[in-house]
Amino acid sequence: MVAQVQKTSSPILAGLKCRCPQCGKGRLFNGFLTLAPRCDVCGLDYSFADPADGPAFFVMIIMGIPAAAFGVWVELTFEPPFWVHLLTTLPFLLLTCIPPIRPTKGMLVASQYLHKAEEGRFR
Ligand SMILES: [Zn+2]
Structure with a gap:
């Protein structure tokens, strides 16, 4: 039996924090990007x-x-050898792309919850 839980006022903000879009407290993920089966x-x-x-x-x-x-x-400014890109551009790319994925996924899940989005069905 799940106790009565107060709903969060901002599901999107809860999603950005990787929290449950309904209560804002439970964990949304098991691991880095794997969704938990349900709010704990x-x-x-x-x-x-x-x-x-x-x-x-x-x-x-x-x-x-x-x-x-x-x-x-x-590349255009310094015309460096390729290994310089491995030490500068690749880490920059990874640091700008990997950390935002989790809160972005949380926000999209919260958006689906908020707008009751689901696959279309014929009735
Ligand atoms: Zn919850």
Whole structure:
């Protein structure tokens, strides 16, 4: 029996914090990007959530452009050997693209919860 849990006032903010979009307290993930089966505080079943490639798409579009621009800038400004890109551009790319994926996925799951998004069905 799950106790009565107060709903969060901001599901999207809870999602960005990787918390349950219903209560804002339970964990959303088991591991880095694997969704937990349900909220460990309010019991919300996360089976509705399927952001698919959405988080990777948004992170690539938003963060990949400055990372690629940095690599192009390094190349055009210094014309360095290839290994310099391995030490500068690659870490910059990884640091700008990997950390935002988890909160982006949390936000998209919260958005699905908020808008009751699910696969279309014929009735
Ligand atoms: Zn919850």
